[in-house]
Amino acid sequence: MNKHISPRLNRRAFVIGTAAVGAGLAIGLDLPFGGPAVVRAADGSPEIGAWVVVRPDDTVVIRIARSEMGQGSLTGLAQLVAEELECDWTKVTTEYPTPGQSVARKRVWGDFSTGGSRGIRSSQDYVRKGGATARVMLIQAAADAWKVPASECAAANSVITHTPSGKTTTYGKVAEAAAKLSPPADVKLKDPKDWKLIGKGVKRLDTVDKTNGAMIYGADIKLPGMLNAAIKDCPVFGGKLKSFDEAKIASMKGVKKVVKVGDTAVAVVADTWWHAKTALEALPIVWDEGDNAKVSSESIAKWLAEGLNNDQPAYVGNKNGDAKAAIASAAKKVEAIYSYPYQNHATMEPMNATALYTADKCEVWCGTQNGEAAFAAVLEASGLPADKCDVHKVMLGGGFGRRGQTDYVRQAVMIAKEMPGTPVKLLWSREEDMAHGRYHPITQCKMTGAFDANNNLVALHYRLSGQSILFSLRPEALQNGMDPAAFQGVAQSGEAAFGYSVPNLLVEHAMRNPHVPPGFWRGVNVNHNAIYMECFMDELAQAAGQDPLEFRRKLMGNHPKHLAVLNAVAEKIGWTTPAPQGVYRGIAQVMGYGSYVAGAAEISVTDGSKIKVHRIVASTDPGYVVNPAQVERQIAGSFVYGLSALFYGGCTVKDGKIEQTNFDTYNSMRINEMPKVESVMVPSGGFWGGVGEPTIGVAAPAVLNAYFAATGKRIRSVPLRDQNITFA
Amino acid sequence: MANLTINGKTFTLDVEPDTPLLWAIRENAGLTGTKYGCGIAQCGACTVHIEGVATRSCGVSVSEAEGKKITTIEGLASGDTLHKVQEAWIAQDVPQCGYCQSGMIMAVAALLSEKPKPTDADIDEAITNICRCGTFQQVREAIHTIASA
Missing domain, CATH: 1.10.150.120 ([2Fe-2S]-binding domain)
Incomplete structure (x- = not known):
């Protein structure tokens, strides 16, 4: 791979360049040295529309607004632009515009938020148009120079050809002229059957620097004169900082300042982070823990269990027929209660941000899944206006939803504000990261299924009790108090729709919001809903005396896309042929993030407590596949995330605090536990689904259903660690 | 002060002897390719070679590493030839x-x-x-x- 394909280097050049011409960007697109209506990148190369810069040597720089955190969107988004641009892929590089630049240009790059598996699917339309617009302008510039109609010209691989005469030129040669043209009012996108680059598993654009130590993550930022901060926030959520005795650590090596951060936290600023952390641990701190210190996992579980009772209020998320009446008069009933715990994202790189504050400027360097939210946090914490602030995004050492929040950005600015002119890097210890997550919400679920005399499922009551993410993080998105996202995977319609038809159905949510702050944890509400529903489907099949696959199929006639991925996975794992001696199978399906997924596992169990996962098969219909190699990696990674949570995860609460402190008490799967993952891609076209998350939903139920097949025992709570079940 | 031999180069660093090697490498020698993940030798993000042996640098003190040949990710390639x-x-x-x-x-x-x-x-x-x-x-x-x- 060419060394010049490095988003890091190019982004830096762009930042410096646009800082120099920032005023020009802020007032419009005209720059004094560029002539009318030309915007230039750092090296003076012209923009052909906001998404594309073309250099004289034909290098194409593609702007990426979403964040790269390992999921591969940076490469996929570049493929989408390049497909329409008809440029030479080997000369493509990328750069991040900053949120400040985007705001100054009326959000020309759209949404920066990178979560909900939306990176590709919710920007594919306008980034492809960005590529197509640039292509039309480049062809027009060549046609103008040749004095021929643009309709007689075509572009491929960054070369423009006048078809009748055979004359050619390149993008680099006509870029200056193209940049001066008005963009076309509308452009036509290619028919998917004509795609050449979309659908190809091209190599990632960001790999080289990740193999030699050169990639810069937030924790690696170095600025001249920079100091380092370590922080401790009140370990009981909602508690406050009462006092601290900074005299005790004032003489410790490297200590520069002790800073109260808001009402709840204290930070030590020192020459090195190791000095800051060492001094922070020696700092006597008194907390005002408040009433939340009385909360425990047991008290939360008791409160949630009350919500499972039908006499408690609940929001209805999906309904047809009269489930309660049908259950009351049914020939046979099956009932089960499941639960799912808090989970920490545990990104490999703990939270961090570097801030430089002066009286008239505040800049932050950090990994963030939402550049614009980080930007808003900088504005709020600094008290400075938008044209005095900016956020410089760097590579994320994992996100998984955690870095969509901006608590660590706000803290860094508050600390830097106490030391104007000195850049300060705030890095959380792993222990702080474990104690102050934005956790996967905690829930319980009571399910009741009812059969007629012929073992047909006539009713299903799915009653959730537990935490709402939106209530805590986006209350404006609640609908008359109801959290519609709570029904991800069991919803009536939309991007996470239920895949079964049951004549009498009631899906409802009794909202219970404990004090532990919830967050969007990769897979979000699909994770527990898929475990509850798909494990219970197996229980229903057992009660009906039917094969789990056949039982599901009979309920899925009206859901052909759900059914197609289930069939694909069943075929790949060989469901209808016997498993090897001592090996047992489980199967599951769900829809999430606009994609249809199914999973099947082959496991063996020793002594009822040691699970060996031999094979995992996953099938996915995301509509269109942009980069199959990256989709496969997202699917394999989803199993690691989902099975780590199933076996080892789970955060418990004691005295109002999270008990797990590091990877010794919150373990994660290793390579020896990794099953072979076989992916079947069944893209049916016509829609755009996300792939970073949905497969997590089927990982656990596929294994749990296989565990039942092997042992005859149902497991209805997570993690397996708490039941002394582990990997073999 | 400590002398550490990292990637064939001797670094004289103003660092206390009980400092974890990880932080001496990252903050004092300025080589940030070696990462902090847990600080308790669980995750392996800080793995370096000490005398050719893969070692979690967060669990080794500077004094233990002095006089030994340390290789970090930045020193794995031989010049322009990648490992x-x-x-x-x-x-x-x-x-x-x-x-x-x-x-x-x-x-x-x-x-x-x-x-x-x-x-x-x-x-x-x-x-x-x-x-x-x-x-x-x-x-x-x-x-x-x-x-x-």
Whole structure:
């Protein structure tokens, strides 16, 4: 791979360049040295529309607004632009515009938020148009120079050809002229059957620097004169900082300042982070823990269990027929209660941000899944206006939803504000990261299924009790108090729709919001809903005396896309042929993030407590596949995330605090536990689904259903660690 | 003050002897390719070679490392010639977020120098690094590709 394909280097050049011409960007697109209506990148190369810069040597720089955190969107988004641009892929590089630049240009790059598996699917339309617009302008510039109609010209691989005469030129040669043209009012996108680059598993654009130590993550930022901060926030959520005795650590090596951060936290600023952390641990701190210190996992579980009772209020998320009446008069009933715990994202790189504050400027360097939210946090914490602030995004050492929040950005600015002119890097210890997550919400679920005399499922009551993410993080998105996202995977319609038809159905949510702050944890509400529903489907099949696959199929006639991925996975794992001696199978399906997924596992169990996962098969219909190699990696990674949570995860609460402190008490799967993952891609076209998350939903139920097949025992709570079940 | 030999170069660093080697490498020597993940020798993100042995640098003090040959991810290549593990990682697009990969690559390089043709069992035993993105399948395939070259 060419060394010049490095988003890091190019982004830096762009930042410096646009800082120099920032005023020009802020007032419009005209720059004094560029002539009318030309915007230039750092090296003076012209923009052909906001998404594309073309250099004289034909290098194409593609702007990426979403964040790269390992999921591969940076490469996929570049493929989408390049497909329409008809440029030479080997000369493509990328750069991040900053949120400040985007705001100054009326959000020309759209949404920066990178979560909900939306990176590709919710920007594919306008980034492809960005590529197509640039292509039309480049062809027009060549046609103008040749004095021929643009309709007689075509572009491929960054070369423009006048078809009748055979004359050619390149993008680099006509870029200056193209940049001066008005963009076309509308452009036509290619028919998917004509795609050449979309659908190809091209190599990632960001790999080289990740193999030699050169990639810069937030924790690696170095600025001249920079100091380092370590922080401790009140370990009981909602508690406050009462006092601290900074005299005790004032003489410790490297200590520069002790800073109260808001009402709840204290930070030590020192020459090195190791000095800051060492001094922070020696700092006597008194907390005002408040009433939340009385909360425990047991008290939360008791409160949630009350919500499972039908006499408690609940929001209805999906309904047809009269489930309660049908259950009351049914020939046979099956009932089960499941639960799912808090989970920490545990990104490999703990939270961090570097801030430089002066009286008239505040800049932050950090990994963030939402550049614009980080930007808003900088504005709020600094008290400075938008044209005095900016956020410089760097590579994320994992996100998984955690870095969509901006608590660590706000803290860094508050600390830097106490030391104007000195850049300060705030890095959380792993222990702080474990104690102050934005956790996967905690829930319980009571399910009741009812059969007629012929073992047909006539009713299903799915009653959730537990935490709402939106209530805590986006209350404006609640609908008359109801959290519609709570029904991800069991919803009536939309991007996470239920895949079964049951004549009498009631899906409802009794909202219970404990004090532990919830967050969007990769897979979000699909994770527990898929475990509850798909494990219970197996229980229903057992009660009906039917094969789990056949039982599901009979309920899925009206859901052909759900059914197609289930069939694909069943075929790949060989469901209808016997498993090897001592090996047992489980199967599951769900829809999430606009994609249809199914999973099947082959496991063996020793002594009822040691699970060996031999094979995992996953099938996915995301509509269109942009980069199959990256989709496969997202699917394999989803199993690691989902099975780590199933076996080892789970955060418990004691005295109002999270008990797990590091990877010794919150373990994660290793390579020896990794099953072979076989992916079947069944893209049916016509829609755009996300792939970073949905497969997590089927990982656990596929294994749990296989565990039942092997042992005859149902497991209805997570993690397996708490039941002394582990990997073999 | 401590003298550390990192990637063939001697660094004289103003650092207390009980400082974890990880932080001396990152903050005093300025080599940030070696990552902090847990600080308790669990995750392996900070893996370096000490006298060729894969070692979690957060669990080794500067005084223990003095006088020994330390190699970090920045020193794995020989000049412009990449180490075969780096080559395989690039060829097979192993990293996702990449944060754990410095440590992963150092652990794999040490395994291969000891056992050029490791079995799956050898890999399972030697590679215990955490990767939250879940690159294990690609890691295993890349190791076997190198071994069969």
